[in-house]
Amino acid sequence: MIEVNGLTKRYGAVTAVHDLTFTVRPGHVTGFLGPNGAGKSTTLRMIVGLNRPTAGGATIDGRPFARHRAGLRHVGALLDAADVHGGRTAAAHLRALAAGNGLPRRRVSEVLEEVGLEAVARRRIGGFSLGMRQRLGIAAALLGDPPVLLFDEPVNGLDPEGVRWARGLFRRLAAEGRTVLVSSHLMSEMENTADRLVVIGRGELIAEESLAAFAARGAGASVVVRTPDAAELAAVLALEGGSVRADGGDALTVTGLSAARIGELAHQRRIMLSELAPRAASLEQAFMELTAGRADYRAGARTDAHAGHQPGHATGHATGHQTDHATGRRAGAPSGGAR
């Protein structure tokens, strides 16, 4: 179990994470979601002691990460797949990690097989694609067979088969009773993987609930209506507080009114309907609505909040990250002191 309590991280004037409190339970895949720059990586790094909180803290199975002597045997993490020594082979990288953490050498071949990299075990990591590096990072996280696992954007760069494989792996790890926290900025990556969600925006908690509860919020749900009297019905529905989009011809898409209410209003006005079809919100839509206004950057426009930010961070970790991000530590080996 991971317990995050009042976790806060400030970088000068920038508050990356603000008073974040949530719990990640064993036996589930918990999706850690938020738009770019929401503070996911910073939070994960604080959980494993690589960033020092400004306030608050996090425990893993009751103790801060630093007090876990078992290291990789207790907690495995993929934090930055690019953060590996390119001159080493995959096998050598994992062997060094195993040796440094007192793990048996046989684990190296076991995890290489698990992630499907046996065939390239003796190739230098420098020539690996991002997807292969992600697999290697996942292998490193699994090396100590730990009960607690954290993965930061693990499916970035994986091909569709790789994404399906990773989903299955996370679910299996959770089914084995492990605590599995997986971050993503895309709801679509989580909806077939996670059964619980922690959603953050601009460093603050927005939602902590089951995927089912999230889906039931109904945000973004709409009703498709077809009628020969589209203009008249649109006016009636707008008066009732619905928001109506004319889709051309006899079709309208209505939000803010239930299908039952639309049917009732049409009946009262003797407007004939040829279709009345509720459409559930996609989870992606619900996520977008929930985090609207909490994303630092959206296509084409920048919000005015976080005025001190460098535009470069829209692409991830381009600028302003020197203080904490460049720790030079390897994925899967969250050890050493925090900055």
Ligand SMILES: Nc1ncnc2c1ncn2[C@@H]1O[C@H](COP(=O)(O)OP(=O)(O)OP(=O)(O)O)[C@@H](O)[C@H]1O
């Ligand atoms: N070392 C740092 N120095 C200054 N600001 C930082 C540093 N690390 C992160 N930030 C800022 O903190 C905020 C949260 O960044 P973080 O990388 O944790 O977000 P994220 O949710 O992981 O985003 P992404 O999906 O883009 O990786 C951003 O505004 C970022 O610019």
